[in-house]
Amino acid sequence: MMAVIHKLKNQITAGSGMLIVIGFLSGLLGNEQMEEAFLITATVIASIPIFSKAYQALRIKAFSIELLVSIAVIGAMFIQEYTESAVVTFLFLFGDLLESRTLEKTRSSLKELVDMAPQEAVVIQDGQQRTIPVEEVEVGDRIIIRSGGKVPVDGRILSGKALLNESAVTGESVPRSKTVHEKVFSGTMVDNGYIEMMAEKVGDDTTFAKMIELVEEAQESKTKTEKYLDRFSGIYTPAVVLLSLIVFALTRDLHLAITFLVVACPGALVIGAPVSNVAGIGNGAKNGVLVKGGEVMERFAKVDTFVFDKTGTLTKGNPEVTDIKIFAQIDAEELLRLAARAEMISEHHLGQTIVKGAKARKININGEVKNGEVVKGHGIRADVEDHTLVVGNRKLMELENMSISKEALEYAVTREKAGNTVIFAAIDGKLAGLISIADQIREDALNALTEIRKNGVKKIVMLTGDNPHSAKLVAKQLGIDEYHAELLPEDKVEYVKKLKTAGHVVAMAGDGINDAPAIATADIGLAMGESGTDISMETADVVLMADQLMQLSHAYSLSKATIRNMKQNTFAALSIVFVLLMGVLFNTVHLASGMLIHEASVLLVILNAMRLMKFNPKNETVEPGLQVA
Incomplete structure (x- = not known):
């Protein structure tokens, strides 16, 4: 029965509107009895969906807006204010119809997906x-x-x-x-x-299916503000009924008490925050930014410190072998062949760069690798053919008690200062050579960092497992406040914890793989691009689907705009209710006009939230990429 009434709501609204018009025309022609008959009929017809929803709310012991309107309509009929009762029910239904249509537009981004x-x-x-x-x-x-x-x-x-x-x-x-x-x-x-x-x-496991699922869940989730407003309205609505009774007891004016009841309905207050949340998350989805819910949006807007991984986040993540320096009786191609064979067991981006470099030179790296071991944060050990290889950073050489000549150390520092990551390759316990790898800073990195500073970020930090020279070069070129190099994944986690303990609200951006522990530790974890899609879909709070830092800037600006919009809606709703109540008490606002202004206020907050759907901070031209490690 309820479902049938809901389906017929549009027809009921149109029918009651026509009956009111016919009633008013009858009155103008001097037939007051027919006018009353049409207005009463309009009231009864329009009351059906309102009363049914009020009954549903009562069954679950909830005070709904429909219950307040139902009480007001019964009261208006009781004091024979048929014009008021008919107009109030029609305006409520018509306003509800407009709200539904407008709310559909705020969800249009999800529908488009x-x-x-x-x-x-x-x-x-x-x-x-x-x-x-x-x-x-x-x-x-x-x-x-x-x-x-x-x-x-x-x-x-x-x-x-x-x-x-x-x-x-x-x-x-x-x-x-x-x-x-x-x-x-x-x-x-x-x-x-x-x-x-x-x-x-296939099926629900595809990236696109997960995107739709995440956006649906996010739009249904609530911010702390929404949860607070829900609790507030649960107290506010019965309080309005009580205040209306007090007004009647003090004034003995039932019409005044009923008007007080209608204009105090918290419609705009209840809907203002959720519609901002839905519109903001929809805008993000449309622009390749998945924000996992209202609470994430609210927390993200409070971030004052950004922590970035370097390789693959601030840089493009497409490093190349730029130089091979030999320090033993072996040629460069053979060293690269053996190192690439060993690195076949590694998933680290630098190891894969060595593999890619060998393939680019059409070197055959097929073959068995024995006793392969990944030394987390340092490199690998492996037996290749009849040789034992140790390939990694300087710290791995120290752990293996490997002797490094002064010449090799000086060459490594020179390459690092030029913006390279230097990989040490040792064969059978002796340093055989150095492999230099370089990457480029993302074209949009400088602009993205500049934009997030403009939006209120006080501190930008870079944490990397790379050498201090490369880290310093990137930090200088991007204007980063603080950097820390040669860090293991657990070191990054500890640093993020340290920032949080100091009172900072921290966002950590990484590729979603090596940085997953630090991303999970931060107040807001951000993962970007294809490299971290699988993990980031599950663990990060904000997923940037494209390999672009400007998406991060957009996401941060959007979170600020969404929470600002939510506050605007809450303030507008409370202000309008206060003005209306003052108007009732001073007899300048009446039942029908009060309902009209109330419905207009609901539409006002929805239309304000809809502005978020077109939110797009201006994109500025970007600088050409800079070569770094």
């Missing part, structure tokens, strides 16, 4: 191409995507090349060129080209 979800996939089965529903795609399926087609699941390109529009996932509208072995994500679109891919994640 859902609409972007692919429905079909072209798979190769038994040598034949078949179009199947995306739900039937299985891990390992070979899928074809042509120009204009959507990538149905997550996976890797097996053959072909294409320009992909990844805006649905990353918020970045500029298409990216992708080819063999590169990752592609569900929901992205092939603008131009042709690719065949292997399905690696």
